[in-house]
Amino acid sequence: MIYGERIRQARELTGFTQSQLADRIGANQSFIAHIEQERRVPSPALLDAIAKQTGFLVSFFEQPPLENFPLGSLSFRARKSSTAREETQAYQYAKTVFEQVGIMAHGLQMPPLRLPKTQEKPSTAAKITRSELGLSPNMPINNLVGTLEKAGVLVFSLPLTLEKIDAFSTWAHLISERPIITVLSGKPGDRLRFSISHELGHLVMHQAIRGRVSTVENEADQFAAEFLLPSEAMRQEIVPPVTLTSIAALKSRWKVSMQALIRRAYSLGVISNRQYRYLFEQMSSRRWRKEEPVAIQVERPQGVRKMIELQYGGVQEYATRMWLTTEKAIQFISPYVDKDDLRMSPYYNSNTVSYKIPTTQLQNHSLN
């Protein structure tokens, strides 16, 4: 049986509208709509064409679709600022990775969950979370993603860059209930650390959404600020003269953007409103609001890669077991490995900056 929902999943994950997919396979939009609603059955040739365009194997469309992967924070964070199609693409990517992790997790021992759920105010919730994660109350968090993964949080990294979405999160049932943070690509490391901490705030504080979306978002921001930049430490470290130079030095130590540090200094009353505005004007005149100095490395999650290595050893087996073409499988794992490793791969084609897989070279490609 061919599941229409699976065809929709593959299409949306690839970022196609029904019309775009129809054009690529020589069909019309209504035909795609009918297939997805299971009112018509595609021919084997058409199914092959869909598979080729989306990077999935035909057998993927024969798998019963996954239910119940909640939208989580995506349902209220992104809507105001991104297109529905972008949001759907990110969601379908995360849902597919979640499904893969669900399959792989059955053969593996996952770390026990150590993430609190609390109704406390954001600053208190952040302190509790630091404590539960075994972090010092007043020191920079060097490896944020690694710390979360060790505490049982699943961190997915998508090979997808969307201007308005950095990350989103949800609690989902995978053997037991697990928190998931999905991170998108193409943003600076310091910005992603704040976005990940913002999502952590949602996971810890917002199992049930109460109040306005803006309030919930504001609370998550307050959580992230206290979690990454504890007030006590900031009051000791943000000392006069507060300049872009001193803020940049703090950025290199705390791995949080200069803009977030200036906001933090203001919210704690360390600098005045005028000083806050002056510093932001300085940032603007140097064009640092778009691209700040002091590059912070993007933290790469290790969990998904580790699972693939333990279960399948390499890309080929992973691709087969997940009903993906090898090219698509490499796309899925690309955020978890060094670009240099990928370039070493016999499947990587630097001319097209895509992952061309010669069918004659379907050898097992180790992730190591």
Add this chain to the structure above:
Amino acid sequence: MTMKIPNEPDFETIYKEFEPIVRTKLYPALEDAVQKANLQFLEWGKEAPDRQLFPHLVRYFAKENINELGLKVEMENNEEVEETEEPDCKFNFLPNNGLSGSWKGYNFRILMSDHGELPVPASHRKIDFYNQQLPLPLLFETPLESLPEYIPVNVLFLWEVDTNYHFTGLRLACPKTGGKNRASVSAYFNELIPHPATTMKEEPAQIESEEEIGITRKEPEGLPKLSNDIFK
């Protein structure tokens, strides 16, 4: 007395000598002093800073900052200051006349830039300074081995602002000639110092090994066929 000039001084060499005190002391001190001077005028309810008074305020706040950052500059009100962290860096007390000092055998003055150029020297002492004439006491008191490799040894730090009196940068210049008019002023070099933030790097983190994530293999039992059961 004019020093003989065996080599053309260059920005890279001289900046390298000054870098330890510029990056962490002089640059932030002046960056913040300009900020404080701006905020002071706002505090007084002025829409724009006064052109004449602004550099004086900057000098005052710069002195305060330099003291806070661990160097020692005498304040005009004879306020007590802490001992210096850098004994090699000495500031001179020049009331109402910019900031000046010495470091590793160089003499330096801190002045407001004239739209990116060296300001025209307004006194005989400054003209001597621009013309690389060493003050006699320094010449006789400094052992030869302490003099910098490059002569001339007089350099300028020029802070600059935009039309809104916002800090835009700090220059390092080495004057060559100077007289009472613009045409008489020339320099070996006059270059913008990179903002310290642009040369900073992320502090190295302690990267935990992948094994510590805590995902391990269970006893082999085969992989399940995909179904919704595993998510329930």
